[in-house]
Amino acid sequence: MEYINEFHKLWIERTRQSIAFWSKQSASLEEKKKQQERLDQQKTIREGKSKN
Numbered sequence: 764m765e766y767i768n769e770f771h772k773l774w775i776e777r778t779r780q781s782i783a784f785w786s787k788q789s790a791s792l793e794e795k796k797k798q799q800e801r802l803d804q805q806k807t808i809r810e811g812k813s814k815n
Contacts, residue, residue, distance in 0.1 A: 766772035790798070 764775070766775065
């Protein structure tokens with residue numbers, strides 16, 4: 764891959780490391796459901812605030 768500049772190179776490498784780290788983290792189905800519920804609640808709150 765060709766990088767635009769040094770900042771771009773570092774940013775891409777950090778992103779790849781982050782993806783690798785999180786892909787190794789296994790979450791149970793129950794944890795995933797709880798996380799999705801929290802995200803849905805946050806979305807509802809955000810949308811409620813933007814309508815006002």
